[in-house]
Amino acid sequence: MSETYNLFAIRLGYVDRIARDNFLTDPHLSGAMRLDFDMWVVRGDERIVVVDTGFSRDAGERRGRVLQRRPAESLRELGIAPEDVTDVVVTHLHYDHAGNLGDFPGARIWIQGAEVAYATGDSMRHPPLSHFFDVDDVCDIVRRTFDGRVRQIDGVHTLVEGVELHRVGGHTPGLQVVRVHTERGWVVLASDALHYYANLELRNPFPAIVDVPEMLAAFDTVVELADGPDHVVPGHDPAVMDRYGAVSDDLPDGIVALHRQPATHLAPSHH
Numbered sequence: 001m002s003e004t005y006n007l008f009a010i011r012l013g014y015v016d017r018i019a020r021d022n023f024l025t026d027p028h029l030s031g032a033m034r035l036d037f038d039m040w041v042v043r044g045d046e047r048i049v050v051v052d053t054g055f056s057r058d059a060g061e062r063r064g065r066v067l068q069r070r071p072a073e074s075l076r077e078l079g080i081a082p083e084d085v086t087d088v089v090v091t092h093l094h095y096d097h098a099g100n101l102g103d104f105p106g107a108r109i110w111i112q113g114a115e116v117a118y119a120t121g122d123s124m125r126h127p128p129l130s131h132f133f134d135v136d137d138v139c140d141i142v143r144r145t146f147d148g149r150v151r152q153i154d155g156v157h158t159l160v161e162g163v164e165l166h167r168v169g170g171h172t173p174g175l176q177v178v179r180v181h182t183e184r185g186w187v188v189l190a191s192d193a194l195h196y197y198a199n200l201e202l203r204n205p206f207p208a209i210v211d212v213p214e215m216l217a218a219f220d221t222v223v224e225l226a227d228g229p230d231h232v233v234p235g236h237d238p239a240v241m242d243r244y245g246a247v248s249d250d251l252p253d254g255i256v257a258l259h260r261q262p263a264t265h266l267a268p269s270h271h
Helices: 057-063 071-077 113-119 135-146 197-201 212-225 239-245
Strands: 006-018 032-043 048-051 087-089 108-112 150-153 156-160 163-167 176-182 185-191 232-234 255-257
Touching: 006 071, 006 176, 006 239, 032 071, 032 176, 032 239, 057 135, 087 156, 108 113, 108 135, 108 163, 113 135, 113 150, 135 150, 163 212, 176 212, 185 212, 197 212, 197 232, 239 255
Parallel strands: 048 087, 087 108, 108 150, 185 232
Antiparallel strands: 006 032, 006 255, 032 048, 156 163, 163 176, 176 185
């Protein structure tokens, strides 16, 4: 039997977007739709795993994004010292997921080799592709690879019993999702395989895509890996804080427990 982990989502910041811009094809939505910038923490007896590390203040300022809290500060709110983090999983190298790696000096970093190859390859000469990345974050991964701290994996990898990494691609060539065994079963941190619950509900993906067939297939993979629809956690949906907030009132504001069963009476996120 796999070890059981506590699993948390932490909101680092947010931005308001035009609703229809969050879908590949017109979802017939009007108005604004908030996008949260989240990170996740997997806490076990022996391992503390951070999944994604938000964006740096410099990258946020260049893009008009507000970083409300740094990842290291957020961990202290959970009683975790940043230097006690054993592992950092980078789901992909987009600027809002791969900054602040220096906040966790003792951690081994896990990333798909396909992601590093893409972010350091010929595709980055095209601004419509490279603008999602911050060059300092990409250089940081390369430097830390030379330091021996980065593990570039390929496909499916068991980080530790009860924590699995699965490459799904689509959004980027090396996008990986994280499957975590909790007290309520297997929960999947979908990261940007789906930004919102509505992307999955409508089978209408977020439009930042390098491979549309892979992106659509990732929906199926995420559902298959999870123990139920309410065991899938999207990467940017404010509804995560709403759905889990009712069972997380013992935690600081902006931090929710994903290992607890969420509220089920809330309306779909695209309403």
